[in-house]
Amino acid sequence: MSLKFLFLLTLISLSANYGYCYKILGVFAFPGGSHNILTSKLMKGLLRAGHDVTMVATVPMNDVPEGGKYNEILIEGSMEYFTNFMLSKNLLEMKKDNFLKVMVNMIGAFQRFLTLTFDDPKVQQMIHSGEKFDAVILEQLTNDAHKVFAHIFNCPLIILSSMGPNSWVNDLVGNPSPVSYAAHFTVGDFSKDLSIYNRASNLVAYIGDYLLSNFYFLPKQDAVMRQYFPDAPPIKNLQTNVSLILLNSHTSLYPALPLVPNMVEIGGYFIDPPKELPKDIKDLLDNSPEGVIYFSMGTHLKSADLPSEQKRWILNVLGKLKEKVLWKFEEDLPEKPKNVFIKKWFPQQDILAHPNIKLFITHGGLLSTTETIYHGIPILAIPVVGDQSANADRAVADGYGLKLSYASPDFNEENFEKLLNEMLHNPKYRNNIKHKQKLYHDRPEEPMKTAVYWIEYAIRHKGAPHLRVAGVNLPWYKYYMVDVLVVILLGLLVVYKTGKWIVQKLFSQVKRGVSSEKKTN
Numbered sequence: 132m133s134l135k136f137l138f139l140l141t142l143i144s145l146s147a148n149y150g151y152c153y154k155i156l157g158v159f160a161f162p163g164g165s166h167n168i169l170t171s172k173l174m175k176g177l178l179r180a181g182h183d184v185t186m187v188a189t190v191p192m193n194d195v196p197e198g199g200k201y202n203e204i205l206i207e208g209s210m211e212y213f214t215n216f217m218l219s220k221n222l223l224e225m226k227k228d229n230f231l232k233v234m235v236n237m238i239g240a241f242q243r244f245l246t247l248t249f250d251d252p253k254v255q256q257m258i259h260s261g262e263k264f265d266a267v268i269l270e271q272l273t274n275d276a277h278k279v280f281a282h283i284f285n286c287p288l289i290i291l292s293s294m295g296p297n298s299w300v301n302d303l304v305g306n307p308s309p310v311s312y313a314a315h316f317t318v319g320d321f322s323k324d325l326s327i328y329n330r331a332s333n334l335v336a337y338i339g340d341y342l343l344s345n346f347y348f349l350p351k352q353d354a355v356m357r358q359y360f361p362d363a364p365p366i367k368n369l370q371t372n373v374s375l376i377l378l379n380s381h382t383s384l385y386p387a388l389p390l391v392p393n394m395v396e397i398g399g400y401f402i403d404p405p406k407e408l409p410k411d412i413k414d415l416l417d418n419s420p421e422g423v424i425y426f427s428m429g430t431h432l433k434s435a436d437l438p439s440e441q442k443r444w445i446l447n448v449l450g451k452l453k454e455k456v457l458w459k460f461e462e463d464l465p466e467k468p469k470n471v472f473i474k475k476w477f478p479q480q481d482i483l484a485h486p487n488i489k490l491f492i493t494h495g496g497l498l499s500t501t502e503t504i505y506h507g508i509p510i511l512a513i514p515v516v517g518d519q520s521a522n523a524d525r526a527v528a529d530g531y532g533l534k535l536s537y538a539s540p541d542f543n544e545e546n547f548e549k550l551l552n553e554m555l556h557n558p559k560y561r562n563n564i565k566h567k568q569k570l571y572h573d574r575p576e577e578p579m580k581t582a583v584y585w586i587e588y589a590i591r592h593k594g595a596p597h598l599r600v601a602g603v604n605l606p607w608y609k610y611y612m613v614d615v616l617v618v619i620l621l622g623l624l625v626v627y628k629t630g631k632w633i634v635q636k637l638f639s640q641v642k643r644g645v646s647s648e649k650k651t652n
Contacts, residue, residue, distance in 0.1 A: 295380030
């Protein structure tokens with residue numbers, strides 16, 4: 132093969148790659164650990180696909196892959212604010228607060244991330260630089276004012292949802308959400324028990340969410356946005372200008388639910404193939420034929436914040452087991468039994484991939500429950516806040532886990548030991564999770580490839596308006612046919628009144644005729 136021919140092939144290849152290189156802006160202002168995993172992994176996938184990525188973020192991206200060009204804008208003060216906010220909160224104590232109070236507090240705190248982003252001088256420089264982008268990607272997380280970035284750069288808006296279809300994203304694209312069986316993320320999975328109580332509870336959750344969003348949350352978002360961009364369209368218009376929603380879900384993780392064409396499931400895209408474990412952890416796992424339990428309450432919840440009495444009885448239960456326990460614990464634990472090993476951080480995905488892991492004790496975060504299905508490990512869930520309870524409910528409903536809510540009065544030594552022994556000695560949980568694992572991996576392509584394809588698709592087709600359903604622009608009274616029902620009822624009322632008037636007239640005429648005849652006789 133001649134050098135000239137090789138050179139020509141190289142030029143063709145390069146021109147093909149550059150022809151499909153898009154400029155993509157990701158704006159991710161929330162510094163939460165699990166959320167950073169989701170957003171950075173998506174941006175890395177786009178970089179590997181050869182696209183140029185600008186990422187407005189709160190922490191630097193580690194291990195930037197080769198491929199496209201990468202530009203990073205770190206929001207000044209965001210991580211410091213978040214750190215101070217988290218230090219002022221003990222998330223384990225939030226069990227005492229109702230959902231409405233928690234949401235109001237979180238909305239107030241998250242508004243600060245909006246202003247820190249808009250105020251950042253590097254962000255302002257980008258806005259006024261005249262730079263062009265082919266798409267803007269946001270994570271949907273009480274940050275609707277940031278949708279103005281798609282308006283500023285006049286490009287498609289793509290939303291990443293850390294959950295499956297839910298009330299925060301359904302309305303953005305007109306996705307149907309039947310309250311009779313589509314569980315609100317605060318209620319939990321009741322797909323196998325559609326009782327009147329569960330359906331009524333779900334209805335209350337949806338109504339509360341609607342009222343909170345439309346009469347409290349969105350007006351606040353609009354007010355913040357108008358401080359910086361007074362000529363921007365109303366927040367309601369920005370809300371429904373979404374080209375694509377990427378859902379961190381899959382039917383192996385969630386019950387089957389309706390999805391409009393511009394909602395795409397990419398659940399588990401953030402999971403990398405398992406890597407080599409650190410030697411000390413690998414040796415411990417390899418030399419534990421009796422099995423190992425992995426225990427972690429996630430990134431934000433700290434096991435060290437557990438009250439002393441709860442730590443005592445948890446250790447008492449764990450110390451009775453023949454299995455070893457790896458517990459993500461954030462400080463020294465001198466009273467721990469010999470079979471319990473602690474570290475401030477563990478490589479969770481790589482540990483779950485080890486064949487000697489028998490059980491995962493988890494807070495029930497979506498990333499953790501996705502990883503446990505990916506690796507086929509049953510769970511004992513101890514949910515505390517957010518969607519953790521709903522994730523735990525799905526594990527129970529699908530038979531691969533048990534739930535012991537931290538807020539429940541049943542959270543005690545006796546029940547913890549009972550559920551732990553049930554899961555360790557009953558093979559049905561492992562059998563069920565292995566079935567879920569097969570469903571998870573049975574896909575036409577890897578979820579990251581799916582995500583990249585649909586992002587490129589939305590850009591290629593200028594926002595893919597042909598995928599948008601007409602219902603996205605309908606107000607609620609038209610969507611649910613209330614106006615049609617009112618017209619029908621009014622029509623029936625008119626028919627009834629008219630018929631009644633005619634009958635009365637006929638009856639009175641007949642009555643007069645009868646009276647007249649009697650008088651004549």
